[in-house]
Ligand SMILES: Nc1ncnc2c1ncn2[C@@H]1O[C@H](COP(=O)(O)OP(=O)(O)OP(=O)(O)O)[C@@H](O)[C@H]1O
C-alpha cells in the first residue's frame with residue numbers, strides 16, 4: 001500500500017493507480033496540458049474538476065520539494081501549491097517505485113517554450129523577463145535560495161496585460177532567515193548561465209525575434225534585478241519638507257507588485273532628516289493591523305493606504321518611540337475624522353469613509369507632486385470635495401461581477417477549449433478571448449497584483 005504524506009489530502013487521489021510507473025498510467029486518468037522540459041516524468045491528472053501535476057522522483061527529493069513549496073506558499077510567494085507526496089509505491093511484480101510529488105496544476109499557466117512557440121513580440125519577451133526578475137526578488141526577500149533559476153523552472157501567467165511568474169521546481173531550494181549578498185549573487189550567476197542557454201535554444205529554433213539577442217537579454221535581467229532589489233531594500237534619506245517622497249516610494253513599489261507593510265521611518269532629533277526603509281509583508285496584514293489600532297474595519301488596500309498615512313503622521317509628529325495605539329488615536333482625531341467631517345452631508349453617501357479618505361490622500365498626492373511640496377491635508381480635502389466628489393456618481397469600489405466568477409469555476413471543461421489528449425483543441429490562454437483569471441477575479445493573481453495601483457493607472461489612462 002502506498003503512503004500519503006499530505007496536510008490536506010484529497011480522498012479522490014487515493015484510488016489512482018499508484019502501483020504503476022507514472023510513464024505507463026492509463027490515459028483515462030491523464031490530461032494533456034502544456035508542460036516544460038524536465039528530467040523526471042511529469043504527468044497531469046484530473047479528478048473531478050481538479051487537475052494535479054504528478055512528478056516521479058526519489059523520496060528524499062520529493063519530500064524536500066514538498067516542504068519547500070509548503071514554506072513558499074505559507075510565505076505568500078508565487079509558486080505552485082504542494083498537495084502531497086506518495087511513498088512506498090510497489091508495482092504488481094514487487095518492484096519498488098520512486099515517490100510522487102503532487103502539486104495543484106497552476107491554472108492558465110504556460111511554460112516558456114509554449115509561449116515562444118506561439119510567436120512573441122520583443123516587447124512580450126521583455127515583460128516575460130520582468131516577471132522573472134520580480135519572482136527572483138520575491139523569493140530572495142523571503143530568504144529563499146533557488147539554486148536552479150531557469151525559465152524551465154518557471155511558469156508564466158497572463159496578468160492584466162503583464163505577466164506573473166511562478167516557481168515550479170523547488171528541488172534545489174533552501175530557505176534561510178535572510179540571504180547574504182553572496183547567496184543572491186550565486187542565484188544570479190545561475191540565472192545568467194541557464195537563461196543564456198535557454199534563449200540561445202529559442203534562437204536556434206528560430207523563435208527569437210531578430211532584434212533580440214540572448215546576451216543582451218541576460219544582461220538586462222541582471223540590471224533589472226539590481227534596480228528592483230534596491231527599490232525594495234535601500235534606505236532613502238531626505239529632509240522633512242519632502243514627506244511626499246515616502247508616498248512616492250510606496251507607490252513605486254506597489255506598481256511593481258509589492259506590498260509595503262510598515263515603513264521603517266526614522267527622523268533625526270530635529271526632525272530635519274528622514275530615513276525610510278520599506279518592509280514587505282503578507283496579505284491581510286494591513287487590515288488586521290489597522291483594525292487593532294483604530295477599530296476601522298476596511299479592505300486590505302484601503303488599510304494599507306491608511307496605515308502608510310499613519311506612519312507618515314508618526315514621522316511628521318516625531319513620535320517614533322511613542323506607543324502605537326496612542327499615535328493611532330491622535331491620527332484618527334487629527335487626520336482621519338476632520339477629512340470625513342469636511343464632506344458636506346449631502347455628499348457623504350457617495351463613498352464609504354475609508355475609501356473617501358483614501359481618495360483625498362490620492363488627490364493630495366497628485367497636488368503635492370505637481371506643486372513639488374506638501375499640500376496640507378485640509379486644503380487637499382476642500383479641493384477634493386470641490387473638484388472630484390461633487391461630480392462623482394453614488395458608487396462604491398467595483399467588485400467582480402458574479403457571472404465572471406462562475407465562468408472561471410470550471411476551466412477544465414474541454415468544451416471551453418482546453419487542449420485534449422490528441423491536442424486537437426489547442427487552448428491558448430494568451431488569447432485575449434481566453435483571458436484567464438485576471439487581477440480582480442482570481443485569488444492568486446490578485447495576491448500578486450496591486451489592484452489599487454491598477455485602478456490608479458486606469459484612471460491616469
Ligand atoms: N503544478 C504544476 N502546474 C503546471 N505545470 C506544472 C506543475 N508542475 C510541473 N509542471 C510542468 O512540468 C514541468 C516539469 O516540472 P519540474 O520542473 O518540477 O520537473 P523536473 O524534472 O524536476 O525538472 P528539472 O529537469 O529542472 O529537474 C514544468 O516545467 C511545468 O511545465
Ligand SMILES: [Mg+2]
Pocket residue numbers: 037038039152153169
Ligand atoms: Mg524543472
